[in-house]
Each structure stands twice: as structure tokens, then as C-alpha cells.
Amino acid sequence: MVYSDEIEEKIDRIIKELKVSYPDIQNYRWHAIKLLEEDKEITEKYPISKIELIDRSYESDIINQKYDFITEVMQEVVVNKAKKEASTDQIDKILTSKWLGLPAFLAIMAFVFFLTFTVGDWLKGYMGILIKWLAIILSDGLNFLHAGDMFTSLMIDGILAGVGGILTFLPNIFILFLALAFLEDSGYMARVAYVMDGIMGKLGLSGRAFIPMILGFGCSVPAIMASRALENRRDRYKVMLITPFMSCSAKLPIYILLSGMFFKNHAMIAAYSMYLIGLVIAIFVAYIISRIDKKKQQEIMLLIELPEYKAPSSRTIWIYVWEKVKDYLTKAGTTIFVASIFMWFLLNFGTEGYSANMANSYGAIIGKWITPIFIPIGLGYWQVALSLIAGISAKEVVVSSFAVLFGVSNVTSSAGMNTLVGQLGSLGFGQLNAYCMMLFCLLYIPCVATLATIKKETGSWKWTGFTALFQLCVAWVITFGVYQIGILF
Structure with a gap:
């Protein structure tokens, strides 16, 4: 998963900090993303010195970009999705109707x-x-x-x-x-x-x-x-x-x-x-x-x-x-x-x-x-x-x-x-x-x-x-x- 340039830049900089401070970490990218999301457990366990790298929580940005990526993939690989959704909506007009x-x-x-x-x-x-x-x-x-x-x-x-x-x-x-x-x-x-x-x-x-x-x-x-x-x-x-x-x-x-x-x-x-x-x-x-x-x-x-x-x-x-x-x-x-x-x-x-x-x-x-x-x-x-x-x-x-x-x-x-x-x-x-x-x-x-x-x-x-x-x-x-x-x- 590749995020926006802003987030990717911060991830790279945080990874460098983690390699210096915590050389035993197995997955540096995952920990960097969790720090950007201000995950409480990871933040307490692996604090970094350059706190200015994390000026706010990027959790919602990361989630939205993941869903955007998922949507792009689905549009490319799922066949007739729009047609099926339209058919489902038509049927639901009756089967989920307030009166019917x-x-x-x-x-x-x-x-x-x-x-x-x-x-x-x-x-x-x-x-x-x-x-x-x-x-x-x-x-x-x-x-x-x-x-x-x-x-x-x-x-x-x-x-x-x-x-x-x-x-x-x-x-x-x-x-x-x-x-x-x-x-x-x-x-x-x-x-x-x-x-x-x-x-x-x-x-x-x-x-x-x-x-x-x-x-x-x-x-x-x-x-x-x-x-x-x-x-x-x-x-x-x-x-x-x-x-x-x-x-x-x-x-x-x-x-x-x-x-x-x-x-x-x-x-x-x-x-x-x-x-x-x-x-x-x-x-x-x-x-x-x-x-x-x-x-x-x-x-x-x-x-x-x-x-x-x-x-x-x-x-x-x-x-x-x-x-x-x-x-x-x-x-x-x-x-x-x-x-x-x-x-x-x-x-x-x-x-x-x-x-x-x-x-x-x-x-x-x-x-x-x-x-x-x-x-x-x-x-x-x-x-x-x-x-x-x-x-x-x-x-x-x-x-x-x-x-x-x-x-x-x-x-x-x-x-x-x-x-x-x-x-x-x-x-x-x-x-x-x-x-x-x-x-x-x-x-x-x-x-x-x-x-x-x-x-x-x-x-x-x-x-x-x-x-x-x-x-x-x-x-x-x-x-x-x-x-x-x-x-x-």
C-alpha cells in the first residue's frame, strides 16, 4: 500500500529514527504507520525523539487512502459490480419498502x-x-x-x-x-x-x-x-x-x-x-x-x-x-x-x-x-x-x-x-x-x-x-x- 507523498515522506523519516533508537524492531514500516496513527500502545512503547514528525493523528487519512485504494482495485477486477448494485437496489425498493x-x-x-x-x-x-x-x-x-x-x-x-x-x-x-x-x-x-x-x-x-x-x-x-x-x-x-x-x-x-x-x-x-x-x-x-x-x-x-x-x-x-x-x-x-x-x-x-x-x-x-x-x-x-x-x-x-x-x-x-x-x-x-x-x-x-x-x-x-x-x-x-x-x- 502506497500512501500520499506527505505520509510516505513522514514514514521514511520515522523509520530512520526507529532504526537508530530501536534496532531490534522486525517491521519498521508497520510501527511507523502506527506512530502516525498515534496508536496508544505503540506510542508508549516506542517513543521517538523528533516528535515534530508527528504533528497530528494521521489515522483518518490512512484509513481513507486505504479505502480509496480498495475501491480502485475493485473497479479494475470486479465484473458487472455497478450492474449488480443497480439490480439489488431495484429489488430492495420492494423487499425493503416501508409498506411492502x-x-x-x-x-x-x-x-x-x-x-x-x-x-x-x-x-x-x-x-x-x-x-x-x-x-x-x-x-x-x-x-x-x-x-x-x-x-x-x-x-x-x-x-x-x-x-x-x-x-x-x-x-x-x-x-x-x-x-x-x-x-x-x-x-x-x-x-x-x-x-x-x-x-x-x-x-x-x-x-x-x-x-x-x-x-x-x-x-x-x-x-x-x-x-x-x-x-x-x-x-x-x-x-x-x-x-x-x-x-x-x-x-x-x-x-x-x-x-x-x-x-x-x-x-x-x-x-x-x-x-x-x-x-x-x-x-x-x-x-x-x-x-x-x-x-x-x-x-x-x-x-x-x-x-x-x-x-x-x-x-x-x-x-x-x-x-x-x-x-x-x-x-x-x-x-x-x-x-x-x-x-x-x-x-x-x-x-x-x-x-x-x-x-x-x-x-x-x-x-x-x-x-x-x-x-x-x-x-x-x-x-x-x-x-x-x-x-x-x-x-x-x-x-x-x-x-x-x-x-x-x-x-x-x-x-x-x-x-x-x-x-x-x-x-x-x-x-x-x-x-x-x-x-x-x-x-x-x-x-x-x-x-x-x-x-x-x-x-x-x-x-x-x-x-x-x-x-x-x-x-x-x-x-x-x-x-x-x-x-x-
Whole structure:
């Protein structure tokens, strides 16, 4: 880097002074520049006798000349930069518009869920066929080996029904993460934070606080960790409190299953409404907290880079999607696997030992004991109550629990869904109950991994416990209101 004649002359003269006074210095030019910038540490460590050489700080001059040099290089080597900037500006007139920015974001997310349901459901059908084929092979193999009824039930009704039921949603999860990766790498997600800055500002937060909330569409754990980017401790706690209200990918199987069974042609609308409700509830709770919290917060302006729009990198997207899918498969092979076995045990063992009658099981006893809490919100069925408790380990476990509870090995197939609808219908569980269950699953206690992350980030068991209790209360109150209003119609 060559600076102006004035600065270069001073650098040369300072270097001569440094060579005389400090012969052991390794990089004389770097130290000369730091002395011209009046760097405190270097100035104290290597003072020079001819102080008239440094009549003022040349830091801003040096910085400006560096940027001028960078600009010259970019103009010479970057192709079509002006054209790309012009295209980005044209697109941003719509996507970051004061009036069109938010509707554009909601429309884009609606399209993402259109793809998740249409393409994902098409692929899910083939996954369902594969799981059904595996169930037949496993059943025939166990019969050939003359396995006992209890072990056969564990393998077919417990492990395969639970884990297999979750794996059939893998295509939907894949499409969702593929779309989110595309939006992220294209440069759009940074615009969402900018668009939301005004709304978040009215809640006492900056647009930067919306970034963890967006990440919450994927998984609440990294979303909670992303709250570290907020400078203010009180803001971090607010964001950690409201982020779990966002619909993470673990809740998607619940929406797909229940909306597919009870809302048929309107399944996508029913599921998409969960994402909108979660967003609205999170913003509303943040607003209430800002009204309660009277302590004056320092206004923090949003400073964020809005990169030029570009074609996403296939390698970047592959890495992002693979990591998410791998996490999903890992969870299916660990948490959900263990939860399915535990749920099978609760449903097949009771005070009298092993029994094929679930009504006498430990699970039925526990479910019936807590059922009164769920009656006012339309979920007063011991099977539903038990699945919700199991869902605290991981939200996908709600679906696997349904498969185990109702003995449907391939719960996502047309036959399996019809069987499950029939069983639920015989209990009086209809459309309103299904919607209330989706709503409650959206808002109630976060999964164990999220709670553990909140504990790690806050270092407080009290705040972690408060978060769990707060979310449970919000979920119960909102679901109560929807159910009580719904039964009037």
C-alpha cells in the first residue's frame, strides 16, 4: 500500500529514527504507520525523539487512502459490480419498502410452506411406502424367528412406529431447510432484520433481535445462542423468552400430521397459520414486557450489512441442509428412539406387569391424572396429555407418541391417517381439538435441549424455570381462548 507523498515522506523519516533508537524492531514500516496513527500502545512503547514528525493523528487519512485504494482495485477486477448494485437496489425498493417489506416477507414464507407441503408431501408418500415395506419385512422376520409377543410389540408398535413415523417427515424437513438456505445465501434474510427494525424498535429492541427469531424457524437452540449478538443483557433475556414461540422444524411434523388428517385441502393454511401466530405472539409478548419494564433502555441503532443479491452457492446450501438433516436423523436415532421405547413401556406395563390393554398401563394412569388440566382447552384425553408430556423431550416425539399410543405403525400413510382419524373421532376429537393441539404444541414448554441452552446462556436455573412456566401459561391461556370461542360456533 502506497500512501500520499506527505505520509510516505513522514514514514521514511520515522523509520530512520526507529532504526537508530530501536534496532531490534522486525517491521519498521508497520510501527511507523502506527506512530502516525498515534496508536496508544505503540506510542508508549516506542517513543521517538523528533516528535515534530508527528504533528497530528494521521489515522483518518490512512484509513481513507486505504479505502480509496480498495475501491480502485475493485473497479479494475470486479465484473458487472455497478450492474449488480443497480439490480439489488431495484429489488430492495420492494423487499425493503416501508409498506411492502413485511407483506413481501410473509408472501415469501407462504411460498416456502407451499413447497414444503406440495413437494414434501409427494416425497413423503414414497417414504411412507418404504416404512411400510420395512414393517412387513421386520414382522415376517420376527415371526420366522418365533419372537415373543412382547418383543414383537416393542419392535413394531414401539420402535418402528415411533422412529419410522418421524422419518417419513424427512422430505418436508428437507424442503424447508433447502428453502431457508436459499433465502439465507441469496442475501434476503439480512433484509428481514432491516424490515423488522421499525417494529422491533417500538418494542424496545433493535432489528438485530429479530435475527434469533428468524433462526427459530429452523431450531430454537442456535436461535437462543444467537442472542449473544445483542449488547444489552436485558435484551438478551427478552429474546430468549420469546424466541421459543417461533415454529421450529421439530414442530412441523405435528402440523403436517394434524392438518393433513383434519383439514385436508386447507392443510397448508392451517399449518402456515401456526407460523404467523407464533410470530404475532412473540411480538405481542415483547411489547407487553417493554411496557412492564420501565427501566430506560439505551437506544441501539441497527447496523447491518445488506449484501448484494446473488445466486446461492450449491456447496453452501448442501452443507447447511446436510447439517440440519443430519441433526434430524441423529435425533431420530437417539432422543426419539429412547422416547419411543419409554412410551411403549408406559403403555404396555402396569401395576399387574405386562398387559396388551393400555387402559391398565402406567401411561393411562399418568395421562388420566393430568387430563383435567387439559379439558378446558379441548385436549382432555389421556392419550393426548401423555403425548404432550413426552413432547417436552423433543417436539417430534408428540407424533411418534401418537403412533405408539394408537398402535399405527405407518401413521403418515393414507391408511394410517384414516385409522388414526377414526380412533380420535371415536373419542370426540375433531377439527377444533386438532387446531388447539397444534396451537398448544406451538406455544408450550420448549424442548429439553432448548431449556438446557437457556440455562447455559443465562447461568440461572430460576430464569430457565420461569421461561418454561411462562410458556406453559401462555400456551394454556391462548389455547383456552381459541377453544372456548371455537365451541360457540
